[in-house]
Amino acid sequence: MIRPVPTVAAMEAYALADLGPPGAVSLAQNESHLPPSPAALEAGTAALAQGRLYPDPDWTELRAAIAETHGLDPAAILCGAGSMELIGAAIRSHAGPGDAVLRTAHGYPFVATAAQQAGATIQVVPEPGLTVSVDAMLDAGTRGTRLAVLCNPGNPTGTRIPNAEVVRLREALPDTVLLLVDQAYGEFDDQDHRPVFDLLARGDTMVTRSLSKAHALAGARVGWALVPPAIATSMRKLLNPNNVAAASQAMAAASMRDAGHVAHIVAETAALRDATAARLRTLGLDVPEAHANFLLIRFGDAERAARADAALRAAGLILRPAGGLPDALRATIGPPASMDRLVATLEALP
Numbered sequence: 001m002i003r004p005v006p007t008v009a010a011m012e013a014y015a016l017a018d019l020g021p022p023g024a025v026s027l028a029q030n031e032s033h034l035p036p037s038p039a040a041l042e043a044g045t046a047a048l049a050q051g052r053l054y055p056d057p058d059w060t061e062l063r064a065a066i067a068e069t070h071g072l073d074p075a076a077i078l079c080g081a082g083s084m085e086l087i088g089a090a091i092r093s094h095a096g097p098g099d100a101v102l103r104t105a106h107g108y109p110f111v112a113t114a115a116q117q118a119g120a121t122i123q124v125v126p127e128p129g130l131t132v133s134v135d136a137m138l139d140a141g142t143r144g145t146r147l148a149v150l151c152n153p154g155n156p157t158g159t160r161i162p163n164a165e166v167v168r169l170r171e172a173l174p175d176t177v178l179l180l181v182d183q184a185y186g187e188f189d190d191q192d193h194r195p196v197f198d199l200l201a202r203g204d205t206m207v208t209r210s211l212s213k214a215h216a217l218a219g220a221r222v223g224w225a226l227v228p229p230a231i232a233t234s235m236r237k238l239l240n241p242n243n244v245a246a247a248s249q250a251m252a253a254a255s256m257r258d259a260g261h262v263a264h265i266v267a268e269t270a271a272l273r274d275a276t277a278a279r280l281r282t283l284g285l286d287v288p289e290a291h292a293n294f295l296l297i298r299f300g301d302a303e304r305a306a307r308a309d310a311a312l313r314a315a316g317l318i319l320r321p322a323g324g325l326p327d328a329l330r331a332t333i334g335p336p337a338s339m340d341r342l343v344a345t346l347e348a349l350p
């Protein structure tokens with residue numbers, strides 16, 4: 001009989017979003033409803049013509065574009081097939097059987113999957129008031145903790161903590177704990193990120209970013225990480241060589257250099273998000289202030305949330321259940337007509 005290794009046999013497959021029947025509008029994956037930069041499309045098309053060649057294994061152009069845009073050292077950047085790949089490699093290279101990975105109650109569920117792949121255990125830290133608490137994270141740390149993962153802004157909460165709090169967390173954690181700051185929604189968070197980027201110099205902190213959200217390139221699968229050299233060396237042993245397709249590298253680099261387009265996506269999305277949140281609040285729904293491209297909608301109890309989900313599905317809108325919050329659904333900011341339908345459907349709910 002063929003058997004998988006015990007860590008794999010024991011784990012659940014990662015739960016992807018349910019996208020509903022064909023023709024339904026997915027508001028389940030936090031994709032951008034606006035298109036990517038025209039410059040990215042042009043660069044990607046040109047790269048396809050060179051498709052017989054392997055991609056640049058060192059992401060040279062893309063790293064240069066990221067470094068220029070964010071004022072960083074290109075040597076400190078790693079690129080991945082989505083930031084997911086980089087988060088997975090960081091966890092698998094720094095936690096194993098007997099080790100613990102700290103994650104917050106409503107953080108990115110893939111962190112738990114990667115920890116299971118590594119045979120490590122997960123420590124879940126509560127998020128009082130749906131917001132990460134640095135004190136709760138510090139209270140939870142045990143001797144076995146090897147990694148602490150902080151998603152800021154959070155998903156599915158959409159809330160954020162000040163970057164000064166991230167710095168305080170880092171300074172109070174033991175230097176044997178790798179702090180991973182997942183900034184998949186960093187572009188939607190208008191605070192200064194320099195204090196977090198500057199933690200890189202300590203050698204015990206890394207930051208991940210994604211091109212799937214604010215850059216509208218989810219289909220290209222590109223993410224990047226700011227990583228201290230020793231950690232990068234370990235992570236690269238686990239990454240597939242040539243991990244980011246040539247067309248994806250070209251699209252991502254061009255999008256990085258088109259800062260105006262990204263700013264446009266962020267501004268349009270945030271305006272529609274805040275207008276939709278205000279309309280939902282007038283219906284008596286609890287919608288926390290969001291710093292991302294989605295809203296968390298709280299219905300008071302699980303039964304009302306389930307009824308809302310059924311009504312929205314009947315109206316052709318697929319939202320995502322919010323991990324650990326049975327009374328809530330998460331809605332990606334979609335096209336304005338979908339937001340109108342979302343509000344109208346919830347307004348008509350008995």
Ligand SMILES: *Cc1c(COP(=O)(O)O)cnc(C)c1O
Pocket residue numbers: 030081082083084085108151154155182184209210211212218221222223
């Ligand atoms: C979307 C998302 C990611 C990663 O997305 P990629 O497409 O793999 O770059 C990571 N963390 C959070 C919290 C996300 O929502």
